[in-house]
Amino acid sequence: MEILGIDVGGTGIKGALVETRTGDLLTPRHRLLTPEGAKPKAVSGVVGEIVQHFKWKGPVGVGFPAVIMSGVAYSAANISQKWIGTNAEALFAEAAGCPVRVVNDADAAGLAEMKFGAGRGQKGTVLMITIGTGLGSALFSRGSLVPNTEFGHIEMYCEDAEKQASEAVRIREKLSWKEWSTRFNTYLQMLEALIHPDLIILGGGASKESKRFLKRIHVRASVLPAAMLNEAGIVGAALAAEDLADKASG
Ligand code: BGC
Secondary structure, eight states, X not given: OEEEEEEEOSSEEEEEEEETTTTEESSOOEEEEOOTTOOHHHHHHHHHHHHHHTTOOSOEEEEESSOEEXXXXXXXXXXXXXXXXXXXXXXXXXXXXXXXXXXXXXXXXXXXXXXXXXXXXXXXEEEEEXXXXXXXXXXXXXXXEEOOOOGGGSXXXXXXXXXXXXXXXXXXXXXXXXXXXXXXXXXXXXXHHHHOOSEEEEESGGGGGHHHHGGGXXXXXXXXXXXXXXXXXXXXXXXXXXXXXXXXXX
């Protein structure tokens, strides 16, 4: 079925129409900048613009960088604190004029990789880490998602791991790939000691550069770059909204 998938990121908000049976994008991606400060009204305005760009009237899935439970945001690491307690689903539905499902952005990317990408057919424990403005996580056991894991916020060198090893930190601190991979490898080793995944999938903005750092990752689990690169967030957001389409049709 066709669903509009939208991925809200720290720097950009991207959307495309997705065929959820195949995971294909049916349109080019439309990308707008994330408004400065990422406050609720401004972000929902951009979500509304993306829906209008596609003249879309059907279900919309949104991947959002926060803990999301029943549509409500419960954290705000790289976005305005005003999101905490905000019903993101209701706010976006109002701006879009369509039914909207909101899920955590890394969970969305993980859903797409498990269905169409590097995690396809994997029945063991699979951990996906998205490397971008923050570090996002999605954990799967026997193919089922354990939502809102937030492993980007485990403590590493006395601070949030994502403040040490995200893509944004690599760029901001002008770290070489070697320097950054050493930090990121420590991060994965810490996670591995806690979760013991069979497979680790690395996604987000940095996944297209995986050749530069995969050789420096030393963990027991198999490690694969995300097969869908940065499209996983859009596709997974659409997958998360499939039940809205089911409700509408039946
Ligand atoms: C947020 C997560 C999000 C991740 C990636 C973190 O700062 O806490 O909810 O999944 O960034 O965007």
